[in-house]
Amino acid sequence: MKKRIFFLLLLWGVAYAAQAHEPLYGFGPHVLFKGGFAPHLTLKWNQNEFESEYALGYGLTRNWTLIAELPWSTTDGEYRISGTGLRSKYRFWLKAGKGISHQASLITRLEMPADGRGSLLSMAVTTGQEALHLYWFASAGYGLRMGGNGSAPGHRMIYNFSIGYRPYKVNYYKPDIVFFLESSGNVFARSSENGQNSEESGGGNFALAPSFFLTYRNYALRGGIQYGLWNAAYAPKIERNFKLTLEVHI
Amino acid sequence: MKYRIQSYSFLALTWLTLFLLSDTRIHAQEAPQKVFVRMEVDGLSCPFCTYGLEKKLKKIDGAKEVFIDLQAGEATFIVTKDKQPSKEKLEKIVKDAGFVPGKISFSEIKAKKEDER
Numbered sequence A: 001m002k003k004r005i006f007f008l009l010l011l012w013g014v015a016y017a018a019q020a021h022e023p024l025y026g027f028g029p030h031v032l033f034k035g036g037f038a039p040h041l042t043l044k045w046n047q048n049e050f051e052s053e054y055a056l057g058y059g060l061t062r063n064w065t066l067i068a069e070l071p072w073s074t075t076d077g078e079y080r081i082s083g084t085g086l087r088s089k090y091r092f093w094l095k096a097g098k099g100i101s102h103q104a105s106l107i108t109r110l111e112m113p114a115d116g117r118g119s120l121l122s123m124a125v126t127t128g129q130e131a132l133h134l135y136w137f138a139s140a141g142y143g144l145r146m147g148g149n150g151s152a153p154g155h156r157m158i159y160n161f162s163i164g165y166r167p168y169k170v171n172y173y174k175p176d177i178v179f180f181l182e183s184s185g186n187v188f189a190r191s192s193e194n195g196q197n198s199e200e201s202g203g204g205n206f207a208l209a210p211s212f213f214l215t216y217r218n219y220a221l222r223g224g225i226q227y228g229l230w231n232a233a234y235a236p237k238i239e240r241n242f243k244l245t246l247e248v249h250i
Numbered sequence B: 001m002k003y004r005i006q007s008y009s010f011l012a013l014t015w016l017t018l019f020l021l022s023d024t025r026i027h028a029q030e031a032p033q034k035v036f037v038r039m040e041v042d043g044l045s046c047p048f049c050t051y052g053l054e055k056k057l058k059k060i061d062g063a064k065e066v067f068i069d070l071q072a073g074e075a076t077f078i079v080t081k082d083k084q085p086s087k088e089k090l091e092k093i094v095k096d097a098g099f100v101p102g103k104i105s106f107s108e109i110k111a112k113k114e115d116e117r
Helices: A002-014 B002-030 B047-058 B087-096 B111-116
Strands: A037-045 A050-059 A064-075 A078-081 A083-097 A100-113 A120-131 A134-145 A156-165 A176-188 A203-216 A219-233 A241-248 B034-042 B064-069 B074-080 B100-109
Touching: A120 A156, A176 A219, A203 B047, B034 B087, B047 B064, B047 B074, B047 B087, B087 B100
Parallel strands: none
Antiparallel strands: A037 A050, A037 A241, A050 A064, A064 A078, A064 A083, A083 A100, A100 A120, A120 A134, A134 A156, A156 A176, A176 A203, A203 A219, A219 A241, B034 B074, B034 B100, B064 B074
């Protein structure tokens, strides 16, 4: 036990991670086994910015996982903690057969940025299938931005759909890979300033991302490239970015 | 003289027979009966998720040779008869690992097979 705590503290101190067993640019219904720990490191970068996130998941029950998140980013040329997050994922439906499972979960996430922007409370429903060859995930959520610095940024709807395919026969004792194509998007409501809706706000965007999920037993590496394809009104176009996640289950 | 040699030979054979018999008896008592446990597990599709099940099965007191076959959708292991877990306990382990338990069977491993191992 002491060894495990030391290992976790060590990881907390030196690594910054996030979740591998989900779409890279969205959510998924997978929960951790009861009593399991899952430290993860996520790196995301584009031409102008570098972000990393360390997260630690814990399987509170067989259906309920709690995840603490610690994101870092380059802001004004400085690399620092950009906030903290707490995520709860509760699986309320599971149907399984030989080599296949369908699940659905409810995700609640509280993100508290460190830069004075308002906290973001998100709720999402996510469902999906995991099978020997074919995967899919579908999620939709609503983000409620609680105003910071006297302004009230617009609320946000998020959605994603991903399909994945495992081209090889799976064997628990050998490395495994699944390839995904992920689509994700946002719809932003108008922001308000002193009770007035801002005309120059709101809109939507959409992006596609090919990604992979490489695992060996309890180690997982996930990576992908996201391409912003569409944006409307005042929503920013998603810049092309790269993302990597390393996760271990212990 | 001949009679003496025959007596010694008879004694030696008797002693050897008794020794071998007692030795076999001791071995028979020492080698505990082993049980092969086979569990059907629904939802086994991803090796990364499967680790939780392996971890929990390895924690079962006396469990050895834990093996998980994703294609067959089953997990197997060997345990001594005196430490054989109940079906209820195994079902709880599978559920806690995030899967759905199926049919669970126990079959005794014959001693001869054990020697071959």
